[in-house]
Amino acid sequence: MKKAYIDPNICDRSPFCPAKRVCPTGAITQEVKLFGASTPKVDQNKxxxxxxxxxxxxxxxxxxx
Ligand code: SF4
Incomplete structure (x- = not known):
């Protein structure tokens, strides 16, 4: 089965990443801090x-x- 992979060189690290919202299993998480956000991560198990x-x-x- 294919799984999602986020390319950190392309991702703009927006704190409003829409992928987090649409994921039906909550597999995508992101650290959001006051001055920016990290590249979202995909939990391959989820x-x-x-x-x-x-x-x-x-x-x-x-x-x-
Ligand atoms: S389960 Fe979540 S992380 Fe996996 S492909 Fe679907 S939306 Fe993307």
Whole structure:
């Protein structure tokens, strides 16, 4: 099964990352601090490979591999 992979070189680390919202299993988490956010992380054990995050990412930073 394919799983989501976030390319840290493409991700813009927006604290409003829409992929976090659409993930049905809560597999995507991100540390958001006062002065910026980290690259979101995908918990490979929670990802069911639905591809919703890859579809909505405005930077196209998420690949299904
Ligand atoms: S592929 Fe689906 S389950 Fe996996 S991280 Fe993306 S939205 Fe979540």
């Amino acid at each position: 990802c069911i490979g639905c591809g919703k995050c890859a579809q909505i990412c405005p930077q196209r930073a998420i690949k299904m591999i």
